[in-house]
Amino acid sequence: EAGVAQSPRYKIIEKRQSVAFWCNPISGHATLYWYQQILGQGPKLLIQFQNNGVVDDSQLPKDRFSAERLKGVDSTLKIQPAKLEDSAVYLCASSPGTGDVGEQFFGPGTRLTVL
Amino acid sequence: GQNIDQPTEMTATEGAIVQINCTYQTSGFNGLFWYQQHAGEAPTFLSYNVLDGLEEKGRFSSFLSRSKGYSYLLLKELQMKDSASYLCAALDSNYQLIWGAGTKLIIKP
Numbered sequence: 001e002a003g004v005a006q007s008p009r010y011k012i013i014e015k016r017q018s019v020a021f022w023c024n025p026i027s028g029h030a031t032l033y034w035y036q037q038i039l040g041q042g043p044k045l046l047i048q049f050q051n052n053g054v055v056d057d058s059q060l061p062k063d064r065f066s067a068e069r070l071k072g073v074d075s076t077l078k079i080q081p082a083k084l085e086d087s088a089v090y091l092c093a094s095s096p097g098t099g100d101v102g103e104q105f106f107g108p109g110t111r112l113t114v115l
Numbered sequence: 116g117q118n119i120d121q122p123t124e125m126t127a128t129e130g131a132i133v134q135i136n137c138t139y140q141t142s143g144f145n146g147l148f149w150y151q152q153h154a155g156e157a158p159t160f161l162s163y164n165v166l167d168g169l170e171e172k173g174r175f176s177s178f179l180s181r182s183k184g185y186s187y188l189l190l191k192e193l194q195m196k197d198s199a200s201y202l203c204a205a206l207d208s209n210y211q212l213i214w215g216a217g218t219k220l221i222i223k224p
Contacts, residue, residue, distance in 0.1 A: 042202055042214035106157035
């Protein structure tokens, strides 16, 4: 079974530029998560999708971050414009169920550096 | 508020046993997860506890006490490859995972 795919793996941009990350979850997984993980900290949930609907985006800085999951499969997370404090690893995860206790499967992450 | 506490860093010797503690405060509770995260890699699932008691899985065991809001991860026969961060995460009443900052485990020969 293929795992969660993310691209790019690394991205370096200057502040005020835009960047987009892509995630393809495990086939058949209904729930998709985007996390931000700053070095030395645990993951922070940015947004959770169930199929193509948003379940929780309470911690998403909506003035600069946006995300979509068209057709309930892959997803894109965008930052526009980026700030220095956005430097982090952006993890995508998926789980099979909807609103249950299922294990989350993580992708390799995208390491973003904002200069 | 919701909170997860775990030690920032621990050091242990190869072949020994180490216990990583985690305390949690959440709005409702639907179980507790432990994930392992090697440096520069994504977290991988280790265990899930929802009932009180000890769950054993090979060299790793996880314990939960719901009344105390407490869990621990026990690693036996430590190997160098066990050097990683161990993340504790509690599932709240909305089935949202509340993550701790992780415990960095350093294994010395």
